[in-house]
Amino acid sequence: MSGARLIGSLRYRDFRYPKNHPLRVPRVSLLLEFLQAEGLIRDEEKVESRFATLEELLLFHSREYVEALMEADRCMCVPRGARERFNIGTYENPVSPATFRGSSLATGSSVQAVDLFLDGYRPFNPAGGMHHAFRDRANGFCFINDPGVAIEVLKRRGFRRILYVDLDAHHCDGVQEAYYDTDEVYVVSFHQSPEYAFPFRTGYLHERGEGRGKGFNLNVPMPEGLNDNEFLYILERVLGYLRDVFMPEVYLLQLGTDLLKEDYLSRFEITNRGFLEAFRLVREAFGEGIYLGGGGYHPIALVRAWTLIWCEMSGRRAPERVGVAGRKVLESVDWEEFDDEVDRSYMYELLLDPRGGGPVRQEVKDLVLRVKTEVYS
Ligand SMILES: [Zn+2]
Numbered sequence: 272m273s274g275a276r277l278i279g280s281l282r283y284r285d286f287r288y289p290k291n292h293p294l295r296v297p298r299v300s301l302l303l304e305f306l307q308a309e310g311l312i313r314d315e316e317k318v319e320s321r322f323a324t325l326e327e328l329l330l331f332h333s334r335e336y337v338e339a340l341m342e343a344d345r346c347m348c349v350p351r352g353a354r355e356r357f358n359i360g361t362y363e364n365p366v367s368p369a370t371f372r373g374s375s376l377a378t379g380s381s382v383q384a385v386d387l388f389l390d391g392y393r394p395f396n397p398a399g400g401m402h403h404a405f406r407d408r409a410n411g412f413c414f415i416n417d418p419g420v421a422i423e424v425l426k427r428r429g430f431r432r433i434l435y436v437d438l439d440a441h442h443c444d445g446v447q448e449a450y451y452d453t454d455e456v457y458v459v460s461f462h463q464s465p466e467y468a469f470p471f472r473t474g475y476l477h478e479r480g481e482g483r484g485k486g487f488n489l490n491v492p493m494p495e496g497l498n499d500n501e502f503l504y505i506l507e508r509v510l511g512y513l514r515d516v517f518m519p520e521v522y523l524l525q526l527g528t529d530l531l532k533e534d535y536l537s538r539f540e541i542t543n544r545g546f547l548e549a550f551r552l553v554r555e556a557f558g559e560g561i562y563l564g565g566g567g568y569h570p571i572a573l574v575r576a577w578t579l580i581w582c583e584m585s586g587r588r589a590p591e592r593v594g595v596a597g598r599k600v601l602e603s604v605d606w607e608e609f610d611d612e613v614d615r616s617y618m619y620e621l622l623l624d625p626r627g628g629g630p631v632r633q634e635v636k637d638l639v640l641r642v643k644t645e646v647y648s
Contacts, residue, residue, distance in 0.1 A: 275585035276387050277312060278380040278396045279303050280320040286373030289365050293536060294412050296570040297604060299398045302581075305574050308596035311587060318387065320398065323378035323420065330423035331416055331449065336407040340414055344371035357408055364409035374415040377401060381417040381563060385424050388521070388561045393584050397577050400525040400565030402443035403470065411469060416445045418523055418563060422456055425521060431455050434519035436553055437462070438546075439527025439565040440537035442474025442490060452484040457517045461506065463537055464492035476638075476645060489513070491642055495538040498629030499545030502530075506549055508639050510556040512646040522557050526550065526580060527565025532627070533572040533618070535609055542624035543576040550580055570604050571618045578622060593622050 279299045288294040306312040328337050339357050342350040347367075349360030360366050367373075377398035384394035402418055403411030418435060425433055435450070437443040437460040450456035465474040473490075480488035491509055493502070532540045553560070562584065567573035575593075582589035593601065598619050608615060617624075 273391055273393075275316055275393045275395065275581070276318050277303075277306070277316055277581060278318045278320055278383050278387070278394060279398065280376060282320070282376065283373060283398060286368040286376065288369045288412075289367045292365060292367075292412075293568040294369065296568065296606065298564070298567065298570060298573055301570055301600065301604060302397055302574050302577050305578060305597055305600045306581060308600045309578070309590065309594050311578065311582060312585075316585065318383060320376050320380040321383060322372070322375045323382060323415070327382055327420055327424070328375070328378065328415060330427075331406065331419040333407040340371040340374075344368070359409050359414070363412060364414065370414050374401065374413075374417075378415045378417040378420050381421040382424055384561050384563070385421050389428065393559050393562075395562040395581060395584060397564035399563035400439065400527060402437060402439065402446050402525055402565065403441070404445045405448060410445060411441065413445065416449070418443075418446055418525060419449050421523060421561065421563075422450070426455065430520050432517070432520045433457070434517065434522035434557065435459070435525070436522060436560075437525040437527075437565070438530065438549060439525055440529040440534070440539060441469050441527070441566060442492075443525065444470045444473045447473060447478070447488055450484065451480050451488055452482040454483045454487050457487045457489075457513075457519065459489040459491070459509075459513060461491045461493060461509075463539065464494060466492070467495060468537070476641060479645065487517075489642070489646065491638070493539075493638070494632070494634055497539045497541060497635075499542055499548070499627035500629050501631050501635045502539075502541050502545055503548055503552065504631045504635060505639055506552050509642055509646075510552060512643055514556055516646055519557060522560040523563060524553055524560045525563050525565045526577070528567030528573045528576045529565070531567075531569070531572045531576060533569045533615060534567065536566070536568050540627060540629070542627040543572070543579055544624045544626050546576050547579045547583060547623075550583060570606055571601055571615075574601065575618060575622055590622055593620055
């Protein structure tokens with residue numbers, strides 16, 4: 272068996288975050304509509320998402336926390352004490368249909384991705400990658416840590432050398448915390464330095480794990496304004512070092528699109544061509560993996576980028592230009608740029624950005640040297 276599989280659902284439309292939340296925008300449903308309109312997906316490549324079971328959620332999360340999420344879903348309110356105890360019901364992590372049902376659907380999909388992968392398919396769950404959620408606390412728009420649940424499923428299937436690679440613009444604090452003291456899961460994250468970006472407290476290079484997990488956690492905190500050349504310079508080298516010290520039996524890849532230059536929640540200058548090349552580098556280093564989505568707050572940028580990922584993994588040549596039907600889908604999104612000084616009309620015409628240039632700054636070279644020293648120490 273083989274072939275690429277996109278695990279998704281139009282039901283995510285019903286599980287939106289509340290108005291004014293960055294995750295209010297359509298993402299997975301928009302991707303499905305766009306691929307359909309552009310003729311880039313066949314029916315047999317689509318897998319309808321399912322909800323996670325309670326048992327699956329409890330592989331990673333505490334029962335008290337999951338019950339609070341379920342209670343919030345039943346009453347569409349903040350359960351008593353939940354704000355203080357579980358960080359639910361804040362501006363960042365508000366109560367909405369996304370709190371439990373949307374998150375559970377995304378998590379069931381990550382378990383489906385594991386199952387499909389083990390059956391020989393190449394799975395992509397664009398709703399997954401909610402890497403900030405802690406065992407008993409919501410964090411950074413994330414309620415259920417679907418990568419963590421997927422890792423727990425893999426562990427129960429007997430895997431003992433699991434790699435988790437995270438390309439999201441933000442440090443994967445929820446995943447790091449859960450696997451900080453184990454040598455069975457190597458967590459590596461490339462992100463904006465916490466010196467200037469969420470989650471601020473974690474994501475530094477010196478966080479290398481503890482106990483049996485010492486040396487099995489690696490953070491690559493990158494500077495503002497990172498360009499394609501710098502991003503690929505870092506990735507190519509660091510993935511090479513990693514291969515020297517840890518050959519995984521299986522890996523998961525978090526593909527948040529908030530690292531793109533159009534995304535207003537990050538400060539990188541990375542094009543979707545740079546993002547696509549990063550995906551290629553990871554696959555060259557470790558073969559096929561379990562592909563998950565992640566952050567991404569500019570719906571048009573997100574759909575263009577994940578379309579490129581889907582085309583690459585399903586062996587399609589991505590069209591250079593957005594077609595008429597695809598453009599209609601993009602234009603249907605209720606979305607306005609925050610900064611109306613910038614002209615982003617190209618996003619509705621071209622699918623693939625021109626390669627971004629730029630020099631590799633000395634601080635980037637220095638960072639890679641420090642990472643190298645850490646990995647081999
Ligand atoms: Zn992010």
